[in-house]
Amino acid sequence: MRRGQMRAGRYSGFAKRCMAIGVILAFMAVACLGRLVGIQLLDGRSTAQAATQSRTTTVPISAKRGRILDTNGNVLAQSVERYTLLADPYAASLFEPVACGSNQAKSLGYCHQIDDQPVGATGAAAVARLLATVLDGVNAMELGAKLDGVSRYQVIQRDITPELKRKIDDLHLAGVVWCELSSDRIYSTGTQLGALLGGVDDEGNGVNGIEQMMNDELTGTDGYEVYQQGNGGEQIPGTMTDSEAAVDGSDVTLTIDQDVNWYVKKVLREGKEEFGAAWAIGVVHDLQTNEIIALEDTDEIEAGSDDAKLNVSQAVSETFEPGSIGKVITMAGLLQTGLHKATDQFTVPYSMTKNGQEFHDATNHGSEHWTLAGILQNSSNVGMVMAAENYTNEQRYEFLTKFGVGQSTGLDLPGESDGMLAGADAWDGRTRDTVLFGQGYTVNALQLTNVVATIANKGVRHQQSLIKSVTDAQGRVTSEEHGDAVRVIDEQVAADVLNAMESVAEEYDNVAKVDGYRVASKTGTAEVAGADGRLTSIVCDWSGIIPADNPRFVVTVVIKDPQKGGFGGLTAGPLFARIGEFLMQKYEVAPSSPRTDAIPVDW
Structure with missing residues (x-):
C-alpha cells in the first residue's frame, strides 16, 4: 500500500x-x-519605416568648378572628373572570391580570377591581389597590409580616372571597395600665368590669383540624391525619393591672349639671361579695348602648384620708382596748366643747385638749348626742375593722382600693390622736385602702363580690364563692367606729349626700332634699395605706344638689376621692340605713315 x-x-x-x-x-x-x-x-508601419530609413542614404552630387579661358576660348584651367578609391577593411577581411564555374558564379553572373586562374586567397589578400591587376605600380602585399584591419574606412588611392574607375567596377568588389567622386584641377599653361592664376585647395576653393578673385563665380552648387542602398552599397532601382541636380560653376574668360602672353614670357626669359637681370616684368595693353592681353614675369611658378598658391604674381605685386617715365606726367601737367608749351625754350646745364639740393642729368653735357619737348627727349632731370619753377606742389600731386599713381588699378588682383605716393604736404625740399622725374613715389607695372595708355587714348584714362566675361552653367554670358573713363588732360596736350615721346623713341632706333612702325616711348632708370637697404639696386623700364601715328598697343617692360646695358633704353627697350614686332605681325597692323609733324626739340 x-x-x-x-x-x-x-x-x-x-x-x-x-x-x-x-x-x-x-x-x-x-x-x-x-x-x-x-x-x-x-508597429508594422514604424518597423518598415525604420528598415527603409536604415537603407536610405543621401548621396551628394559634386558640382564642377568653372573653367578659366583666355580671350580666344583656349582653356587655361579646368576641373576634370576624378575619383577617390576607398575600402572597408572589415568587409575585406570577410571577402570570399566567387569561383568561376560555380553555382554562385552562375547566379551572380560574374566570378573572380586573375589571368584566368583562381585568386588563390581570401580576405584582404584576395582583394589586394584583384586591385593590383588594375592599379599601376601597386604592390599586392603592401596593399593587403593596408586593407588588414577592422576599421570601416580606408583611402586607397586618389585621382582615379573614369577609365580606371570602370576597371575597378569590373572587379565586382562592391561593398568592399568603392570610388567616391571628386575632381582634379588641371592647368594647361605650365609656368605661364602661374601665380596669376593661383590654384585651389583640397576643398576645391580658390587660393590666390584669379582662382581666388573669381572664386564665387567659379564655384558651383552641389546637388544630392536620396535613395535606398542594397547590402553592397548599390542603388536599389526605383527607390529614389528626392534629388536636386548640381549646378556647375561659371566659366571665366580673361582678356589675356595666350599666344601673346607666351611670347612675352619668352622674351622676358631671354632678356633676363641676356642682361644678367634679377627679374623682368612685361605688360601688353590693347588700346582698342583697354584690356590687358599679356601680364607676365620671369618667375618659374606652375599654375596650381603650392608655389602658385603661396606666392603673389610679381607682375602685380612688385612696385618700383618709374624713373624718367615719370617725366611724361610732369610734361603733361605743365602743358595742361598752361605754364608751358612744348616748344618753350630752355638753356639746360648738366647740373644745378636749388634750395641747397643738387640735381644733375644722367650723362655729362654742356649748356644745351632744348625745348620742353627736347627736355623730355633727352630725359633731363635738370630741365624738368627748371621748367617746373612755377608748378606748385598741389599741381604736381594732382596730376600724379589723376594719372593713377598711388591709386588702385581697379583690377582687385590678390596681392596687388597700389604703390606709394605721399601727400604733397609730406614732401621735403628734395622730394617735391624728384617727383618731377619719377622718384619719390612707386608704381606697379599696370599703373605705369596706364599712364602711357592715357596719353595714347588722347588724354582719357580708362579702367583696365583682365576679366572679359562670365558664362554661367546655362550659357548666359555677363560682360564685366568697368569704371567710367576720366579725362585727365586735353586732347591736344596728349598729342603734344605723344609727339615728344616719339622723338624719345627715335633716339633709340639703333636698339629698339620696329621696322615699318613709328613708336612713342619713354625710358626710365631709377636707383632702388637693395638687399642691404641701401640704394644699391636699379630698375630699368620702358613703356611705349605702337604704332605712334595710330595707337594700338602700349607695351611696358621692367628689368631689375641688369648686369649689362644699364639704362632702360638699352635693356628694356630691345625687349619692347621684340614684343612690338610680334604684335604688329600677329594683329596685321598696317605700317605707319612717315612722320612729318615733329615738334622741335632744340633751338
Missing part, C-alpha cells in the same frame, strides 16, 4: 512540473504571438 502511494505521489509531482512548464510555455507563446501581432498590426 505504501509503495503504491509513493509511486502515485511521484507521478503527481511530475504532472505538476509538466503543467507548470506547459503554463510557462503557453505564456511565452502568447507573449510571442502578442509581440508578433503588435509588430504586424500595430
Whole structure:
C-alpha cells in the first residue's frame, strides 16, 4: 500500500512540473504571438519605416568648378572628373572570391580570377591581389597590409580616372571597395600665368590669383540624391525619393591672349639671361579695348602648384620708382596748366643747385638749348626742375593722382600693390622736385602702363580690364563692367606729349626700332634699395605706344638689376621692340605713315 502511494505521489509531482512548464510555455507563446501581432498590426508601419530609413542614404552630387579661358576660348584651367578609391577593411577581411564555374558564379553572373586562374586567397589578400591587376605600380602585399584591419574606412588611392574607375567596377568588389567622386584641377599653361592664376585647395576653393578673385563665380552648387542602398552599397532601382541636380560653376574668360602672353614670357626669359637681370616684368595693353592681353614675369611658378598658391604674381605685386617715365606726367601737367608749351625754350646745364639740393642729368653735357619737348627727349632731370619753377606742389600731386599713381588699378588682383605716393604736404625740399622725374613715389607695372595708355587714348584714362566675361552653367554670358573713363588732360596736350615721346623713341632706333612702325616711348632708370637697404639696386623700364601715328598697343617692360646695358633704353627697350614686332605681325597692323609733324626739340 505504501509503495503504491509513493509511486502515485511521484507521478503527481511530475504532472505538476509538466503543467507548470506547459503554463510557462503557453505564456511565452502568447507573449510571442502578442509581440508578433503588435509588430504586424500595430508597429508594422514604424518597423518598415525604420528598415527603409536604415537603407536610405543621401548621396551628394559634386558640382564642377568653372573653367578659366583666355580671350580666344583656349582653356587655361579646368576641373576634370576624378575619383577617390576607398575600402572597408572589415568587409575585406570577410571577402570570399566567387569561383568561376560555380553555382554562385552562375547566379551572380560574374566570378573572380586573375589571368584566368583562381585568386588563390581570401580576405584582404584576395582583394589586394584583384586591385593590383588594375592599379599601376601597386604592390599586392603592401596593399593587403593596408586593407588588414577592422576599421570601416580606408583611402586607397586618389585621382582615379573614369577609365580606371570602370576597371575597378569590373572587379565586382562592391561593398568592399568603392570610388567616391571628386575632381582634379588641371592647368594647361605650365609656368605661364602661374601665380596669376593661383590654384585651389583640397576643398576645391580658390587660393590666390584669379582662382581666388573669381572664386564665387567659379564655384558651383552641389546637388544630392536620396535613395535606398542594397547590402553592397548599390542603388536599389526605383527607390529614389528626392534629388536636386548640381549646378556647375561659371566659366571665366580673361582678356589675356595666350599666344601673346607666351611670347612675352619668352622674351622676358631671354632678356633676363641676356642682361644678367634679377627679374623682368612685361605688360601688353590693347588700346582698342583697354584690356590687358599679356601680364607676365620671369618667375618659374606652375599654375596650381603650392608655389602658385603661396606666392603673389610679381607682375602685380612688385612696385618700383618709374624713373624718367615719370617725366611724361610732369610734361603733361605743365602743358595742361598752361605754364608751358612744348616748344618753350630752355638753356639746360648738366647740373644745378636749388634750395641747397643738387640735381644733375644722367650723362655729362654742356649748356644745351632744348625745348620742353627736347627736355623730355633727352630725359633731363635738370630741365624738368627748371621748367617746373612755377608748378606748385598741389599741381604736381594732382596730376600724379589723376594719372593713377598711388591709386588702385581697379583690377582687385590678390596681392596687388597700389604703390606709394605721399601727400604733397609730406614732401621735403628734395622730394617735391624728384617727383618731377619719377622718384619719390612707386608704381606697379599696370599703373605705369596706364599712364602711357592715357596719353595714347588722347588724354582719357580708362579702367583696365583682365576679366572679359562670365558664362554661367546655362550659357548666359555677363560682360564685366568697368569704371567710367576720366579725362585727365586735353586732347591736344596728349598729342603734344605723344609727339615728344616719339622723338624719345627715335633716339633709340639703333636698339629698339620696329621696322615699318613709328613708336612713342619713354625710358626710365631709377636707383632702388637693395638687399642691404641701401640704394644699391636699379630698375630699368620702358613703356611705349605702337604704332605712334595710330595707337594700338602700349607695351611696358621692367628689368631689375641688369648686369649689362644699364639704362632702360638699352635693356628694356630691345625687349619692347621684340614684343612690338610680334604684335604688329600677329594683329596685321598696317605700317605707319612717315612722320612729318615733329615738334622741335632744340633751338
